[in-house]
Amino acid sequence: MAQKSINEYSAKKLIAEELVKYFPEFNYHGKLAVITPETKWEELVKENPWLKTDKLAAKPDQLFGKRGKANLLLLDASLADLKSFIKEKMGKEMVVGETKGTLNRFLVEPFIPHDKEFYVSITSDRENDIIHFSLEGGIFVEENWDKVSHIPIPIGTDINAFNLAEKLPDLGELGDVVVSFVKGLLQVYIDQDFAFMEINPFAVTEDKLVVPLDLKARLDDTASFKHSDTWGNYDNPIKFPVSFGQKFSKEEEYIRSIDEQTGSSLKLTILNRDQRIWTMVAGGGASVVYADTIVDLGFGAELANYGEYSGNPSREHTELYAQTLIDLMTEKPDPKGRPKILLIGGGIANFTDVKATFTGIVSALRKSVDKLKKANVKIYVRRGGPNEKEGLKLMKDVGEEMGIPIEVYDRYTPMTRIVPLALKE
Amino acid sequence: MEDYELFNRDSQAIVYGFQRNAIQRMLDFDFVSKRKTPSVAAIIRPTQAGAIGYHKVFWGGKEIVIPIYKKLELAAKNHTTADVLINFSSFRSSYPTSKEALETESIRVLVIIAEGIPERQSRELIKLAKEKNKIIIGPATVGGIRAGAFKIANTAGTIENIVKSKLYRPGSVGFVSKSGGMSNEMNFMISQNTDGILEGIAIGGDRYAGSLLIDHILRYEANPEVKLIVCLGEIGGMDEYSIVEAVKDGRVKKPLVMWVTGTSSKIFPAGVQFGHAGAMAGSDMETADAKNKALAEVGVIVPESYDTFGDKIRETFEKLKAEGKIEPLDDFEPPQIPQDYGKAAAQGIVRRPTDVVVTISNERGDILTYNGVPIDKIISEELSLGYVIGLLWLKKELPPFAAKYIELVLKLTADHGPAVSGAHNAIVTARAGKDLMASLASGILTIGPRFGGAISDAAKYFKMALDSGKHPPDFINYMKDVVGINIPGIGHRIKSVQNPDIRVTLLKKFVNENFPKHPYLDYALEVEKLTTQKRNNLILNVDGCIGICFLDLMENIDLTPEEKQDVLDTEVLNGLFVLGRSIGMMGHIFDQKRQRAALYRQPWDEILYASK
DSSP: OEEEEEOHHHHHHHHHHTTTTTGGGOOOOOOOEEEOTTTHHHHHHHHHHHHHOEEEEEEEEEOOOOOTTOOOEEEEEEEHHHHHHHHHTOOOOEEEEEEEEEEEOOEEOOOOOOOEEOOOEEEESSSSEEEEESSSSSTTTTTTTOOOOEEEEETTGGGSSSGGGGGSSSOOHHHHHHHHHHHHHHHHHEEEEEEEEEEEEEEOOOOOEEEESSSEEEEEEEGGGGTTTTOSSSSSOOOOOTTOOOOOOOOHHHHHHHHHHSSSSEEEEEETTTOSSSEESEEEEHHHHHHHHHHHHHHHBBBEEEEEESSSSHHHHHHHHHHHHHHHHHHSSOOOOOOOEEEEEOOSSSOOHHHHHHHHHHHHHHTTHHHHHHEEEEEEEEOTTTTHHHHHHHHHHHHHHTTTEEEEEOOOOGGGGHHHHHHHH | OOOOOOOTTTEEEEEEEOHHHHHHHHHHHHHTOSSSSEEEEEEEEOOSSEEEEEEEEETTTTTEEEEHHHHHHHHHOTTTEEEEEEEEEOOOTHHHHHHHHHTTTTTTEEEEEEEOHHHHHHHHHHHHHHHOEEEESSSSSSOEETTTTTTOOTTTHHHHHHHTTTTTSOOOOOEEEOHHHHHHHHHHHHEEEEEEOOOOOOOOSSSOOOHHHHHHHHHHOOOTTTTTTEEEEESSSSSHHHHHHHHHHOOOOOOEEEEEEOOOGGGGGGGGGOOSOOOOOOOOSSSHHHHHHHHHTTTTOOOGGGHHHHHHHHHHHHHHTTOOOOOOOOOOOOOOOOOHHHHHTTTTTOOOOOEEEEEEOOOOSSSSSEETTHHHHHTTTTHHHHHHIIIIIIIOOOOOHHHHHHHHHHHHHHHOSSSSSHHHHHHHHHHHTTOOHHHHHHHHOOTTTTBBTTHHHHHHHHHHHHHTOOOOHHHHIIIIIIIOOOOBOOOSSSOEEEEEEEHHHHHHHHHHHHHHOHHHHHHHHHHHHHHHHOOOOOOOOOHHHHHHHHHHHHHSSEEEEEHEEEEETTTTHHHHHHHHHHHHHHHHHHHHHHHTTTOOOGGGGGGOOOOO
16 A cells, blocks of 8 residues: 556556646647557557547557667557567667566657747655656756756645746746646646646646647555545555566465465565565564564575564465465475574564464465475574464474474564574574 | 634544544553643444443553543533544544534544545545534545644554654644554654654645645644654645645745655556545546655755655754754653553563362363363264263263263152242242333242252251161151251151152152162162151152152262262252253243233231231
8 A cells, every 4th residue: 555656558548537626728639549469459449430540659658768778669659660660679678777578569640840848747746745746857957957947846835826827937828728727737637636746747738738749647546445436446446556567476466366365464575585584574664674684694695585474364374374485495395405584573562363374374384394394494493472472382383293393482582682693503 | 823823732632433543552652752631532332221321541651531422412512622523433423423523613633543434425524524624534534643632533643653653742743644544654654854743744646635745734834833744745746836835925935845646557457446536537637756746846845756755854853953943852761551462471571360260161272172072072972961060060081971970860850739838938028010020030039948958957867867877766866866856858748668659669660770779779778767756757858869869879970088078068959959940930921921921929828817
């Protein structure tokens, strides 16, 4: 639950639909089409006849920018040009930042000839929403960042009574339309619980129509319940795509699916499934501290996963979570023959029942005796909280019963001490 | 109360949301801390029907009540000194309820527990709190604690943990963190390395927390009881830099031991969401490494890693102690909280006698059973209603002829027209506009010695007669001379030997054909032979026949004499009449209601007015 990026297509649609409430002169063409590997050209053209008549622009719509510099921008093109552009680019692998991904989603719009490009974005801090505006939009905005006006609008301001024009640079005859547009945009931003919005650039055509060209946005997904009539609607809610190149393994997908079913929290990120240090830590805060300690002690390269369970998950869900981790870490033994380490850690819980959650973990361990032995797994436990005595005893007993080394520590051992104990042998 | 305090030993809270466990945990804390008053003054439960109700809680071993209000308005009016509001509303309704709390004059501190409140709503609440000069803790937090004084909701978990972490009495350390889970760990860890917590607050992991780490650090700086400040920061956001500034410009002078978590983020791929909504580094300055470095540079005591955090806290505390800055502690043995019955029972260390013994049914297993017979067997084998009555009333699996007899009785007694007292009462009551249950009860209440009672009376006297070996003529004389009543079950207003009651004929036929033996019916017919010689309408009537044949039913199933007597003494025969006749009485009630029949009034011409 946090701020989530949305596709340019979704953002443009949402803004276009909402903006007319505050900026009736918007008159947006609304011509947006998405092409994915599944798209059938015939159907696409049937649904979007303007593809045959308008000059077209196309670009990947996968949450990354600087598409012009990467030669991924098609401008002033015909349908035939578009087809060959897609044919060439679709499915192509590329690297953004450090992440390799596949191009599989393109946005097509009419090409709008224009000469002036403006920049506008809206961000938020604790007390304000901040409009950032520049006459120098497009690819030059970063090198001209000193020319950007930053206009904080305190929360609760009546934007219609706010003299925005005097805070913006001189827009000449375009003043009226641009000020109304930006004011409308801010209202949509507030109304629809955006957390970030950047239009770089937008153009104003000869007949004074405002056209957003490239657009990036994030929504605050915790607010979806407020927007059942727009992006949070039940039947077809807006999608929050993962960042470019990010893929979830089947185990990560599985834990995400369990997480969605419960009021508790179950999270798993696999960093490197061949590594030997695995963590199963209770609590959002504690899980970070364990990962930190592993890294701080110089074992970051051997850390296999990050994850946490918290919010008093049921015995059953904890067992499924534990089983997933055990299966992952016992896939193959360490190539150097060293033991694999499982850290079942946690602070002293406020209300998560240690006995109940540990009962779940113990039953997953019991079902995995052979696997655990084969992969030479050593387990370190440290935990406190409601029913801690019973919970820790369960762990101790199951180790003896199965003949698997399990070292169990209670609250009197500092929380992260099991990390050096396990790793500095 | 001083400005730097959130709450003290007299502070009371209004808890928004009916959170039994959290409330009991607060009161248990109060009790071990030897508070004079409970820290919960009132509860708000919006789904409650009435304006005010009461919730029972334990105060040590005793029970007390806390009022529950439907609305905050009345609670605040009645509890003007309760200045903390602990808001358990869900993320959906937390905004309006929090807003209401901030706008309530008597509330000074608002704690928001819910996780997942939209950021804009949090920011609006922050603005409102600032305008009203109020303090918000949360959202997305477990709360906080002032040792020995006041505990928010589930903070610090169970009472065992509170005692182990020495939270029932104040120490010298002011602690603040984002994470609620880690705050409990830290409370204990600090108690192991110092004289314990004075106050510990978890501000919550959201991007826009209602109060910030620095807000609480500045309070601790101002509070002379705090000698040492401990803070656990987090990757993401820039809040920690306001601490750097405050230390640099001398607003924070007390020793501050601090660690910012999230140093491992550098090895994670972009986009991994750490535990909390606010925990994602957007720029280099937001990383844990950068923050830890900036803090260390201005003189904050920063450990090498979390693993030596406790050691740094201990060293700093020992140094203060050596300098004579730590006052000796007024420690005491906290009073014991009696163990909760449910928990103790689960551990098998207490037992309690039950109040009710039930021997006929059990709904607690996989499947409902009637006297041990699972309901699915009854349905799948198409066992009869009479069979079910046998299980539940007589605790016997009745053979088919007996079950069928019971159903025959139910059919025969189901109704006897509108004029009899039961049906009449049911009709009158239904027409007075009363509901089904009242109308039926009114009809059933007429069943007794004069209406329907002949069944059990006949059974009683004929059983006595045959069992004691009285010859029919002796029995007749006995009833006349000794008991002094007409023989129950003998005699009919209209029917006679020549004009027999068809219902009796059917019953006799069924019993003769199906019951292996029927001594009581045979005996009754001998009696009838004699009585009908006197008058031809002194026949065995339907009530008598039902009761007497029921005696024969018992002769054909496996019952001891004592068990048979129990069946009669426990009014099973009345039960048969009540059950059967209820069918008819309900029919009359539905009939009247369907007609929308008006109020019944007895006509004057049916009444003789004998007074002037």
